[in-house]
Amino acid sequence: MAKKQNEARANRSVSAQPRFHQRAREIQGYGTVNHALPLDLEEPVRVQITNELNQLLADTMTLRDLYKKCHWQVAGPTFYQLHLLYDKHYNEQNELVDAIAERIQLLGGVSLAMAADVAETTQIERPPRGREEVPVQLSRLIDAHQIIIQQSRPLARRAADLGDDGTNDLVVSDVIRTNEFQIWFLSEHLVDVPLVEAKERVTAATAS
Numbered sequence: 001m002a003k004k005q006n007e008a009r010a011n012r013s014v015s016a017q018p019r020f021h022q023r024a025r026e027i028q029g030y031g032t033v034n035h036a037l038p039l040d041l042e043e044p045v046r047v048q049i050t051n052e053l054n055q056l057l058a059d060t061m062t063l064r065d066l067y068k069k070c071h072w073q074v075a076g077p078t079f080y081q082l083h084l085l086y087d088k089h090y091n092e093q094n095e096l097v098d099a100i101a102e103r104i105q106l107l108g109g110v111s112l113a114m115a116a117d118v119a120e121t122t123q124i125e126r127p128p129r130g131r132e133e134v135p136v137q138l139s140r141l142i143d144a145h146q147i148i149i150q151q152s153r154p155l156a157r158r159a160a161d162l163g164d165d166g167t168n169d170l171v172v173s174d175v176i177r178t179n180e181f182q183i184w185f186l187s188e189h190l191v192d193v194p195l196v197e198a199k200e201r202v203t204a205a206t207a208s
């Protein structure tokens, strides 16, 4: 059998024809870790951390995409500033997505990648396909940030306890700091202050 295969291989002529429509079995299954780089991190640690990072990745990809939905569908007098702000936050979340996914691969794991898998995994509530008012957009985004921050703090502590300082640094310095900052910028848009006439006006006599 092996001899026949070798003969077949030898007889195959060199060709400029591309080999299309190829499929083969996976070279690594999802949820496993392999190729232990000399990172001084045991396999059980890498399994646990890559699993948790994949949850964080699914939620970060969902938040990133929610920003693009809001960027496209926003309406009203604050259209321009929110259109720009949403896109800025989208780009920053996109950077986080890449950093988290590559950390998973670096630790020997397999990153989630496709939308269908992300949709099955994320903890963020699915929004309707249609357009929603600005306060609802902002509330959905803040709720999504909250889900990410809530899982990031214990994840960072666990990573540090298990000796995975690189993951701790990524989660604290990049994920938590970016999400905190973006929550601030969104939240200030939900403060109901007048735009033209002050509500709590004081007379000149009272003021002095």
Ligand SMILES: [Fe+2]
Pocket (backbone or CB within 6 Å): 071, 087
């Ligand atoms: Fe755009």
